[in-house]
Amino acid sequence: MITAILLAAGQSKRIPKENKLLKNFRGKILINHILNQLIKSKVRRIVIVLGHEHSLVKKATITNKKIQFTLNKNYKSGIASSIKTGIKKINKFSKGFLIVQSDMPYIKKTHINKIYNSIDKKNNPVHLLKYKNKIGNPIGFNSSIISKFKKIKGDVGAKFMVKRLKKDAAIIKVKSEKIFKDFDKLTDF
Template identity: 30%
Template sequence: MPEESYGIIILAAGNSSRLGEPKQLLHFKDKSLICHVAEEAIAAIGSPVIIVTGSNYELIGSEVKFLPIQLEYNHHWQEGMASSISTGISALLKTNPSIRGIVITVSDQPFVTSALFRDLIETAKQTSKGIVASAYENTLGTPVLFQSQYFEHLLNLKGSEGAKKLLKRFKEDVAEVSFQLGRIDIDTKGDYQNLLNSKF
């Protein structure tokens, strides 16, 4: 594996309780959200791309079965996002122990692109920052890249803690990439209807 290789972990384990149906399988522009983000990740780096599933794992697995990705089931998905991050990183390190960094992304940001993933990686290389986050609506969030020195911190997250905790804790080591459409995600039926009615 090349020294500067990066992987992408797609978090898709939640049960979409506020929506009432699996958000990962919602369609936008003739494609499910999970297929969209997986295909953009593949276009950006080739491999390794890992999808972490939990609730609805069979449905999601069937949806992406033709894509060259690695599926990992999080047995503890109900405990919160931290367990999915740990599942993804552990699986990635098992097959790619010398990987330089990982991008953590979610399945309900419909405007994520391969270009954004590449921008995160290039910014990490150019700035030597340990973390590169997407910037939108006066906040930093996913997709977010972590260099390998942060893997242990990610593995030690607990419960509902997400990667944002580390963005605050190590803010002096964070670079930003603009992703204005990152503000659009899908949590409710209203969010989805707004997306379908949008001009994008």
């Protein structure tokens, strides 16, 4: 089994007085764009890590049998705590997992499936999407490296692991840089 960890615990500090995940973008709230794609993908389980305004985010998200929610009570300490919270929910028989940011609406199920297939068929520790010289999210990992995530702290995300394991990565080429766009400011909407 391959699990997706959807990070949805952040405080949206760059957008004052609003939770960006609950903002409307092209007819639906931001988090539901990526969630729709994860549901349609080959991923069999989606662990949504909640934190800031957790009850509002949970209530607004799509419901599906693939989804499991978990609460990161330490979300204010940074993204590393959300990654660790999600990893705790990975099945011990899982072959791998994806770390997915919830503010990236241009990622499609085809991108997710490419990472899924790479994890499923290859034993590389990390599986990366790449456009020209740019690497971006989501990122796939083999379950054999879960213990390495115990060392991350603060606002250190999955890219920390990518730097350490890049030479052993499976590279998955994509056709557009647009999929790497994350929404951090009001002007992104």
